[in-house]
Amino acid sequence: MVTLADVAQHAGVSASTVSYVLSGKRSISASTRERVERSIDQLGYHPNAGARALASSKSNILALMVPLRTDMYVPVMMEIAISVATTARAHGYDVLLLTGEEGPATVRRIEGSALADAMILMDVELHDDRLPLLRETGRPAVLIGLPADPSRVSCVDLDFAAAGALCVEHLAGLGHRDIAVIGEAPAVYERHTGFAERTLAGLRERGRELGVRLLHRPCEGSYAAVAATLARVQEERPGTTAFVVQNEAATDPLLALLRQQRRAVPEDVSVMAICPDQVAAHASVPLTAVAVPAQELGRYAVEQVVAKIEGRGSDEVVLLAPELTVRESTGPRP
Amino acid sequence: MVTLADVAQHAGVSASTVSYVLSGKRSISASTRERVERSIDQLGYHPNAGARALASSKSNILALMVPLRTDMYVPVMMEIAISVATTARAHGYDVLLLTGEEGPATVRRIEGSALADAMILMDVELHDDRLPLLRETGRPAVLIGLPADPSRVSCVDLDFAAAGALCVEHLAGLGHRDIAVIGEAPAVYERHTGFAERTLAGLRERGRELGVRLLHRPCEGSYAAVAATLARVQEERPGTTAFVVQNEAATDPLLALLRQQRRAVPEDVSVMAICPDQVAAHASVPLTAVAVPAQELGRYAVEQVVAKIEGRGSDEVVLLAPELTVRESTGPRP
DNA sequence: CTGTGCCGTCGAAGCGCTTCGACGAGCCTA
DNA sequence: TAGGCTCGTCGAAGCGCTTCGACGGCACAG
Structure with a gap:
């Protein structure tokens, strides 16, 4: 050597x-x-990385905590992770991949061992038990997501409330008055994952303002679950003419089921989604959608955290403005 | 501190x-x-991690190189990555996430800086340019995948040739004589990614032995691409009664398209897949499938590499035997 | 009762790098 | 021409840990 x-x-x-x-x-x-x-x-x-870290007390490593659950919004996670890794390299950092299990203990370990110069947390819950620790240690950290109390940490996320509002606006503008929201799996809501609740809040508020009736149903991503959810919705609110889907795995099954019912999209029903652009564009009917800007989130998180390491930059909450892309899945109410 | x-x-x-x-x-x-x-x-x-690494020349870090491309078999990759991270922790290691860009240069960097004790490589190509370096340095390494020349490195992978053979056997046993294979995106074959070619070889060989006619078509994962591919297949080989799909993103579109054509699965057409069990089980028709054992691959890779670090274990190629799960998507030829 | 060996503990020497203070050489200014 | 600068370079002191050799103290055998 x-x-x-x-x-x-x-x-x-x-x-x-x-x-x-x-x-x-x-x-x-x-x-x-x-x-x-x-x-x-x-x-x-x-x-030599070890020697350098020892002498300079700087490891040039960023820790990225990803959720352990492999059953949820996987493509977004992966896209963010890769974007984080690439951006980090561009700034001279490597990325340590931590799975979320044992959240607080892991934070303490990384902290204590000085393995990483900063942490990026994904899958943030409203009352995340890693936050108190993070604040206590004072090491730079950025959350991708928004907790109930974002003080003394930095956060980046899509403005999901605005995204929800945007969906309702778009559909209301097309004349729809009864909208069903197909959400993430029930577990996501039970864990009080911020983005899901914020979307809902945004949907509801604008819905109220625009006089639109909303029906929200959490839903697993499997075909069978979507079928069951759709059946329930159609029974409870037969007048539903539009769907907002916030569940990557549910879009395709929903479109398939509607097709099976001979309900044409967008002529008979409108469908829109909140998901990565790629998913939306590749669906069987290209979906009008609000994009989850996974790459930008990852990039921004890294830039923010690097700025903090270098003494620039401060705690702030940045909510990226949602962008709606109109494709072929939404149209005027029949 | x-x-x-x-x-x-x-x-x-x-x-x-x-x-x-x-x-x-x-x-x-x-x-x-x-x-x-x-x-x-x-x-x-x-x-302190740095001090420990310096004094012991052991970092307790495993480097994991994942492909940069986010457009391919993402769920498998993610599942493997998470499995690697969890297993590594269980053995006292952390995982460094490296994206594949600049393959050889990255290998050299990690190597030279002694940042990681060993490397795990995914997305291995037949003539992978990282291999010569890896052999040269002599640091422990495990590939998840199988290159043309696996000497002086360890490899773990699903036995894709056997998986292909298994598919043909299953379908031939049900009486099918004309089978179409919907493959990965053309780019995957162009890069000579091992698994895709091995599957094909396995399919073809057993097909020949059993007197089955095979038609292979690479295919992008989008709905439109699957539709085009299906149309071509049906035009070229109208007698096709079974499909083997090796492309996570193509299964759902294919099922949807067949449904649209009023061709019932499995009564009129059989469909089987080579994909993670979760994908197969959640499809609109639960799919008879050969599972890609992502978790096991990750776990095995870590255990192998840890054994090498500790001086146990040697270079070997391990191909996991494929397992076929019969679900509801395959039946006798009509 | 002395010799031998093992067990548990300590001190010191690095591992390869960063960084601080020091210092000689050349330059400008007075 | 002496004094004071700045510029470029060097030596040495750590950073926090591992590990080797050394060394007392005890138990046991002779």
């Missing part, structure tokens, strides 16, 4: 000089710099 | 004694051990 000392010797300078060439924290003459850089290349030197 | 020295002082012993309590590498009297452990708890001590 090539060390700093090897490079120094090879270049005929002292170790500290090599270090300063690498970090740029002191000025180095052009000739020395070049000589050192050549040696680095020739020897194939890479700084 | 609490250090080893703090614990030692608090417990009234030397630093090395605390270290030995932690590592168990020398015998310690019960009384001393207890005293030290109490101090550790009381002070909330966590060993």
Whole structure:
């Protein structure tokens, strides 16, 4: 293994000089710099991560806590994770993948071992038990999601309330008066995951303002569950002419079922979704949808947390404005 | 930050004694051990990861390289990643998430910086350019997938050839003589991703043996693409009575399209898939399928790599035997 | 009662890097 | 021409941990 000392010797300078060439924290003459850089290349030197972390108390690692549950909104999670990893690299950081089990204990462990310079948390619950710890330690952290009390942490998320409102507006504008909301699995609501409740609040409020009747039903992602939910909705509110789906896995089954009932989309029923654009665009009927900007969330979270590490940036809550893309699944009320 | 020295002082012993309590590498009297452990708890001590890595040249980190492309077999990837992370924790390791871009350079970087004790690679291509490096460095590595030349590395994967064979057997046993294979996106074959080609080989070989006619068509995961592919297949081989789908995203569209054509599954057409069990079970018609055992792959990869780190275990290729679960989507040829 | 060996503990030497203070050389200013 | 700068470089002191060799104290055998 090539060390700093090897490079120094090879270049005929002292170790500290090599270090300063690498970090740029002191000025180095052009000739020395070049000589050192050549040696680095020739020897194939890479700084030892452990030694560097020890000496500088900076690991250049970001910890990313993802939910353990593999049954929920998986594509979004994956997209965020990948976006986090790529953005982090662009800033010189690597990403540690932590699964959510043992939330607070994991936070403490990472904290105590100084393994990561900062944490990014996904799947945030309204009263998340990792938050008190995070605040206590004071290490930079960013949540992707919005807890009930976002003080002294940073948060990034889609403005789900606005997204909900946008859906209702769009449908109301097309004349719909009875809208059914197919939601995430019941477990998501039971855990008080923020985004689901905020969407609902946004839907309801604008619904009230616009005089639209809403029926909300949580729903598992399987075909059978969607079928059951649809049947219930149609029984309880036969006049329903539009659906808002917030459940990646439910969109395709819903479209299939409607087709089976010979109810044409969008002529007889309108369907819109809150999901990643890719999912919406690839559905059997390209869906009018509010996009969940997974990549941007990941990128923003990293940039925010890096800023904090570097002493710039402060605690703030950023809610990205929702964007509605009209495709082929919504039309005027029949 | 609490250090080893703090614990030692608090417990009234030397630093090395605390270290030995932690590592168990020398015998310690019960009384001393207890005293030290109490101090550790009381002070909330966590060993500094950097210092530990530096002193022991062991980081207790596993690097996991996942593909950058978010458009392919995402659920399997995610499931594997999570399984890797959880299993790794159970063995005392954390997981570094590396996206596949710059493959060889990344391998060299991790290698040189001693950031990880071992690497796990996913999305392995037949002639993967990361392999030569991996062999050269001699650091423990496990591939999830199977390259053309698996010498001097370890590999775990589903036996996709056997999986393909199993599908053909099952369908041939039901009397089908014309089978269409809906494959992954063309790009997957162009990159010579091992699993796709091996499946095809298995399908073809057993097809030949059993006198079954196979028609293979790569296919994007969107509804429109599946529709186009299905149309082509039905035009080219009107007698097709069974489908094998190896493309997570294509199963649901295919079922929906067949339903639309009023071709009942399994009465008129049989459909089977090679995909995670969860996907198969949740489809609109529960699918007879060969499961991709994502969790096991992840778990096995970690156990293998940990064994190598500890000096046990050697280079080997393990192909998990495919398991066929008969559900409701396959039946006798009409 | 002395010699031998083991058990439990300690001190010290690094691991490879960052960073602080020091210092010589060259330059400008007075 | 002496004094004071700045610039570029060096040496040394850690960062917090692991690990090796050493060393007392005790139990046992002779």
